[in-house]
Amino acid sequence: xxxxxxxxxxxxxxGPYDSPQLEVAARLNTNECPLxxxxxxxxxxADAVRExxxxxxxxxxxxxxxxxxxxxxxxxxxxxxxxNGSNEILTQLLMAYGGTGRRAALFEPTYLLHRRLCWxxxxxxxxxxxxxxxxxxxxxxxxxxxxxxxxxxxxSPNNPTGNVQPIDAIRSLASGSDALVIVDxxxxxxxxxxxxxxxxxxxxxxxxxxFSKAFALAGARIGYVLSSPEVxxxxxxxxxxxxxxxxxxxAGLTALRHADEAAAGLDAIRTERDRIDRALSQIDGVTVFxxxxxxxxxxxxxxxxxxxHGLLDRGVLVRDLTDVVPNGLRVTAGTTHEVxxxxxxxxxxxx
Ligand SMILES: *Cc1c(COP(=O)(O)O)cnc(C)c1O
Numbered sequence: 001x002x003x004x005x006x007x008x009x010x011x012x013x014x015g016p017y018d019s020p021q022l023e024v025a026a027r028l029n030t031n032e033c034p035l036x037x038x039x040x041x042x043x044x045x046a047d048a049v050r051e052x053x054x055x056x057x058x059x060x061x062x063x064x065x066x067x068x069x070x071x072x073x074x075x076x077x078x079x080x081x082x083x084n085g086s087n088e089i090l091t092q093l094l095m096a097y098g099g100t101g102r103r104a105a106l107f108e109p110t111y112l113l114h115r116r117l118c119w120x121x122x123x124x125x126x127x128x129x130x131x132x133x134x135x136x137x138x139x140x141x142x143x144x145x146x147x148x149x150x151x152x153x154x155x156s157p158n159n160p161t162g163n164v165q166p167i168d169a170i171r172s173l174a175s176g177s178d179a180l181v182i183v184d185x186x187x188x189x190x191x192x193x194x195x196x197x198x199x200x201x202x203x204x205x206x207x208x209x210x211f212s213k214a215f216a217l218a219g220a221r222i223g224y225v226l227s228s229p230e231v232x233x234x235x236x237x238x239x240x241x242x243x244x245x246x247x248x249x250x251a252g253l254t255a256l257r258h259a260d261e262a263a264a265g266l267d268a269i270r271t272e273r274d275r276i277d278r279a280l281s282q283i284d285g286v287t288v289f290x291x292x293x294x295x296x297x298x299x300x301x302x303x304x305x306x307x308x309h310g311l312l313d314r315g316v317l318v319r320d321l322t323d324v325v326p327n328g329l330r331v332t333a334g335t336t337h338e339v340x341x342x343x344x345x346x347x348x349x350x351x
Contacts, residue, residue: 020317022317024315033218035216041258044254045250078229083224084223085210105147106126106127107128109134126148136169140169141172152180153184155183157190159293160295164292171202181205187214187294190269191291214263216265217251272336277296295332297329307350311342314344316346318332
């Protein structure tokens with residue numbers, strides 16, 4: 001037999017990064033938006049797609065989409081950049097500012113993908129464990145200053161804990177060094193304050209956002225970054241040619257035309273989030289972490305993995321985060337019906 005190809009050292013020690021995608025009554029494990037897209041969105045998108053010259057490469061500078069984002073955010077177009085989901089934005093940022101011989105600071109517990117992308121781009125990791133309420137405090141800032149990091153990740157509101165990071169902490173991280181401070185604001189539309197106003201004074205801050213959560217467009221794969229023009233110029237050096245398809249650019253533009261309608265639906269999700277928080281708080285032995293996002297992290301009284309299975313048996317899929325937060329489960333704020341199913345199943349399993 002011929003020898004099989006030998007991959008990069010360590011590659012086969014890691015598995016693919018996935019969350020289960022199961023057909024269940026209540027899929028509450030990936031923080032998607034449960035609301036339908038705004039009325040007229042699909043027709044507008046279909047019209048836009050019909051007009052696309054798909055025999056040509058798309059606009060590699062994504063001008064129309066970046067202009068629309070600049071108009072919506074009030075940020076100069078030179079500091080706006082888009083890609084296939086914020087995950088690709090984060091990858092491009094690490095390709096430009098991380099890499100071999102470079103180091104990224106992580107405040108744990110946080111979004112698992114940050115660590116994963118460091119591995120992918122061969123960026124060394126320095127980590128600091130935060131205790132509840134998981135805020136980046138003076139000690140954490142002092143640690144970052146001595147960590148030798150070239151990149152620092154902040155996630156606010158933080159996934160999976162739901163808390164917001166103080167703007168002052170982000171400012172201190174950015175002024176304390178020339179590291180690139182990446183602020184992942186995937187959930188900012190649900191609560192908390194944006195770090196965007198800091199960018200004007202701190203060109204080493206990159207605010208990263210997504211259409212996957214509040215815009216209800218996880219399937220379209222669109223993310224963007226708001227930073228200084230220098231950072232965007234550096235991303236131009238690492239991007240693939242024409243990385244964002246004409247179809248995706250059209251979807252992003254159409255979504256921005258309907259952005260106000262999409263935002264109007266978010267109150268309903270916050271209401272469900274707060275209902276989950278209240279219901280969980282009333283159960284003996286449950287620890288609930290206050291959330292400003294569209295999900296709630298909690299620790300059940302018994303074994304979280306057993307509860308996870310019990311919920312799944314009843315058609316409710318939540319996120320098992322026991323690898324990240326001891327005995328932690330995370331539930332997405334879905335529709336009223338989905339949340340009812342979750343609370344009913346929870347009561348049955350815990351009884
Ligand atoms: C869901 C999520 C994202 C979104 O990634 P996309 O690639 O834009 O879908 C980014 N960051 C965090 C912290 C998330 O939870």
